[in-house]
Amino acid sequence: MLNKLVSxxxxxxxxxxxxxxxxxxxxxxxxxSFTPTSIASLRLIIASIFLIILYYSYNKHPKxxxxxxxxxxxxxxxxxxxxxxxx
Numbered sequence: 416m417l418n419k420l421v422s423x424x425x426x427x428x429x430x431x432x433x434x435x436x437x438x439x440x441x442x443x444x445x446x447x448s449f450t451p452t453s454i455a456s457l458r459l460i461i462a463s464i465f466l467i468i469l470y471y472s473y474n475k476h477p478k479x480x481x482x483x484x485x486x487x488x489x490x491x492x493x494x495x496x497x498x499x500x501x502x
Contacts, residue, residue: 442454
C-alpha cells in the first residue's frame with residue numbers, strides 16, 4: 416500500500432516538474448508576441464478554468480457563500496492589480 420502511494424506521488428511529482436519546467440520555455444516564446452501582462456492574464460484564466468472543472472468534479476452540489484465569494488474576489492482583483500502595477 417505504501418509503495419503504491421509513494422509511486423503515485425512520484426509520478427505526480429515528475430508530471431508537475433515537466434509542466435513547471437516547460438512553462439519557462441513557453442513563456443519565453445510567447446514574450447516575442449505578447450506583453451507580460453497578457454501572458455499572466457491568460458495563465459490565470461487557464462488555471463481558473465481548470466480549477467473550476469476540478470472543483471465541480473469533486474463536489475457535486477457546491478454551496479456558495481456570498482461573503483466568501485466577495486472576499487476571494489477582492490483578493491483576486493487586488494492581487495492582479497498589484498501585478499499590473501509592477502510592469
